[in-house]
Amino acid sequence: MVENIDILQGFDWRNLSAEQEYDAWKKLKLKIAEQALDLPPVAVEDIANPSESERREIILRCRMNNYAHYATSSDSRDPERTRHDLRAFAAAFGLKIAEAHRSAEEAGIVALRVSADPDKRGYIPYSTRPMNWHTDGYYNAPEDRIDGFVLHCVEQALAGGRNQLLDPEIAYIRLRDENPAYVEALIHPQAMSIPANEEPDGSIRPVSTGPVFYPAANGRLQMRYTARTRSIEWRDDPLTREAAEFLRLHLQQGDPLALSVRLEPGQGILNNNILHNRTGFEDGQDARNVRVIYRVRFRNRVEGS
């Protein structure tokens, strides 16, 4: 399974005329993406201090599929402890926490739960409503791009709250196979703009314009995307609109290589900012069935991936 994995790191996704290289890379990507769907989560005994073999397995999975589903037996519900553990976990993978976020409660670590807090009211992440496909921080300024994040579950909802996740390299394959010009359109530096927005604290978040596909520091493909159709401006070009519509419909219809997971307490997904969504959910009366997910965003990819 890992014999020719070097192809993955060296693949030049911006070269749309190298057919042979593309075919070899695609064949490998599709094979390992399918295998990944059947893998059990990586067992991590102590999330604050992953062992060398646990760490290696998580890095390998991120290198192959841009995500790793893990399961730890830590069942702490203490927010201080959880924040400490997640900081240590991130450090074990060389990840730099993105500090600046309006809801970062402490050092860039955000607890996602239903909230009546005025700062969070009206924001879907803090409600029970479903969330459409996106990558994190798609509205950030280019210099504040998010290249990775972790979702870590402390409590499950009474019902619902399922995540679907899709490796952007698979989305790239779907687009390129439909029409290579779609990929080219989405690489354009003005492909997608998110208009300026007034934040709850009264500050203005400036317009965010950039590509959908861009290279990470190591050259691998990163994605900046939202499936929303309001408050978004696609570049005024027929191919760009077609590409965006194709991708939106493809995700809506469901990619067979998307992972569908209802995270259990102690489980999480560490990833290189892959596409994801969330179904709506219903919380219970008891604290044990009120959904709490910690999210930490990173400026860089998982080390070695």
Ligand SMILES: [Fe+2]
């Ligand atoms: Fe997200």
